[in-house]
Amino acid sequence: MPVTLQDVADRLSVSIATVSRALADVPGVAPATRLRVLAAAEEMGYHPNVMAQRLQKRRTDTLGFIIPTFGPRFSDPYFSELLAGIGNEAAEHEYDLLVSTRAPGTEELALYERVVKERRVDGLLVVRTRRQDARIAYLIEQQFPFVAFGRSDLEGDFPYLDVDGQAGLEELMAYLVAQGHRRIAYVSAPLNLMFANYRLAGYREALSRAGLPYDESLVVTGGLTDMDGYEAGREFLQRANPPTAIIAGNDLMALGVMSAAQELGLRVGRDVSIAGFDDISLAELAHPSLTTLRQPIYQIGQRICDMLLCLLNGTAPEVSQVLLKPELIVRQSTGRVG
Amino acid sequence: MPVTLQDVADRLSVSIATVSRALADVPGVAPATRLRVLAAAEEMGYHPNVMAQRLQKRRTDTLGFIIPTFGPRFSDPYFSELLAGIGNEAAEHEYDLLVSTRAPGTEELALYERVVKERRVDGLLVVRTRRQDARIAYLIEQQFPFVAFGRSDLEGDFPYLDVDGQAGLEELMAYLVAQGHRRIAYVSAPLNLMFANYRLAGYREALSRAGLPYDESLVVTGGLTDMDGYEAGREFLQRANPPTAIIAGNDLMALGVMSAAQELGLRVGRDVSIAGFDDISLAELAHPSLTTLRQPIYQIGQRICDMLLCLLNGTAPEVSQVLLKPELIVRQSTGRVG
DNA sequence: ATTATACTCGTAAACGTTTACGTTGTCAAG
DNA sequence: CTTGACAACGTAAACGTTTACGAGTATAAT
Structure with a gap:
C-alpha cells in the first residue's frame, strides 16, 4: 500500500538504485535526475520504510533508556525532567528513544540482555548507578555502547557523567555549621545507590573537618520518596534531644521531612533547618522554600545523550568522564540555629 | 558477528526454514528436530534480529507516545506516572514503547506525520486532548490506530478514555458549598485543553445548581504549573474581597495557590480552602494535605495501552469509549468557611 | 583519431527473517 | 502393488532498503 522506491523508480523509468541515491543525496546522480526524483517522490508521497533501512544499515538509530522504578508509581519528578532532556536531545539528532520502566532486579x-542481544537499540543510557552495578558490568562485558549518569565501584572504565555529591554535601554542611548548627541529622537514600554513598561520605567528611563527632544515631537510611522522608523526619523530631538541622538525600524526602516538622508545630527555617538535594521545581515553591543543592537535571539528560551519540558516531573522543559540581541554593528552610 | 538463522541451520545441516519454524513453534517440523534446533540455538546464543522480523512481518511491535510539553522542563509528575502505566503494560505484551517529547504546535x-508515514510504530497514544485537536484529526484521516486519553470536540468517532472532569467538579463544588462557601474562585488550565473546558463547565453547572451567580472575576485561566497557581492565588487573595475557597485545575497549581496563601499568612483549610485535581503523590504530603479529585493515573496508562493493543490485535471490540469518575478525596486544605 | 577520465546509471547482492509452495519419503488403505 | 494422504523438510520469493561493481556514454587530453 505505501509507496516504495520501486514505485517511484517505475514512474520515472529509472532504476531503484538511482532513486535511492538521489534521495540520500549521495554523489553519482545527475542534478537533473535528482530533481525529477525529488519531485516525483514528493508528489507520490514517498516515505522510506525505516525498518528496511535499519535492517540494511545494521543500526537502529534508536537509543534505549530503562527507567529504574520501585513499585508501580514513580512520581519522581527527577526522571521526567531527565527524560525530557534525553528525549529532546535525541530527537535533535534524529534518533528515536526507546523507553522502558522496570524495577531493579533480575x-x-x-531486559537489558534482551535489548542488547536482539539489537533493539544502538546504545543505552544507564541512570542511578548502584554498587556493583550488574547492568554496567554486563554492558562492559558485552562491549555494548552506553553512558551512565553516575559513577560506579566496579573495575573497568566506562563513560559517565556525575554530579559531585560529596563536594555538594561538604558545602552544604559547611554552610549549616557556619549558621551555628552542631547536631545535624542526615536522611540517606538507600546505600546500594552510588550517589547515596558519595553524599554520605561528604556528610562525614564535613563533620570531621568541623571537628564534630560522627553520631550514628543521627543518620538514618530510608528510601527515596516523600513518604520515607516524612517518617524519618517524624522520628528525628520527636526525640528528646532532636537535631537542629536535617539534610535529606533528595528533595522529595526533604519535602517529607518538612511535612513532618510542620505537623509537629515546628517553624521550618527557625526551629529546625531542612535541606535537600536536586532542586526540583517544587523546592522553590514549597513553603517555606527549600534550601537545596541544584543539579541541572534537564541539561544532564541532554549531556549524557550527547555523550552517547558521540560514542556511537565515533566522533571526538572528548572527555568521557564528567564530574559536575552541584550548586548550593540557600532558601528559607534553613537559617541560624535558634 | 551475531548468530543468524543461517548459522544455526548450517550447524545442524538443515534448512534455514526448518530452524525458523522450530523456533517459531509452528507445525511442520518433527519433534525431534525441534529439540535439536532449540538446543543448538540456545547453545550458539541465537537471538532473532528484530529489524529483520519487523521488515518481514510488516509490523513494528512498537507503540508510540508523544508527550506534549511546554518549555524545556516538564516536571509534571502526572506524565511520569502515566508513562509508567503505559510502559509496563506495553512491556507485559512484548511491545516496545517509543517516547518523544514535543511542544504543541507545527x-x-x-512528528506525528513522520511517525505515521515512516511506520515507526503500530499505534499511538494521544494524551491531553485539545480543542479541534489537529493530532486526532490527522490520525483519523490517515486511519492510523490510536487511543486518546481525553475526549474531543471534533467530528468523528475514535477510541478514548477520559475522566469525567465535569462530574468531578460538580461533586467538589457541592462539597464546598455544603461547607458554607459562597465565593469560590477557580484557576483554570488553558481552555484550549479539553479537560479544562469540562472542569470549568462543572464549576459553572454547580454554581447554577446551588443558585449562585457566575462571577467572571472569580475565574482566571492560567497555565498548568505550580508557578501559575502561585501567581493566580496571590492575585485572588490580595483583593479587597477575596474568595473563601479556591479550586485549581490541577494539583500542581493548587500547591502553588497554597504557597501564595501561606506566604500571605493565611491558614489554609481555615482562613481559605484550597482544592486541586489529580491526586499526585505530593497532594497527600503537602502541609496541609490537599483536598483533590483523584484520577488513577497509573491505571489509566495501563488501560489506554490495553485498549490500543486490543485495537491492533483486532480482538474484542469491547467498549472503546470509556468515561471514569474521579474520586473526591477530602483532606485538610478545605474546611468550613471561617 | 585514439585513449583516458569522469560521470551517470543499472544490475545484483546483500541485510535476516517468514512463509507459500514443492519435493521427498512413509505408511495405511484399496 | 498401486494410490492417496500426510508429515517433514527444502527452495525460493518475498519484505524495502543500500551499495559494490560494472557498463555505457560523453567529455577532455593526447
Missing part, C-alpha cells in the same frame, strides 16, 4: 537485567 | 504535528 527482570531488569533480563 | 513541529509536533510534523
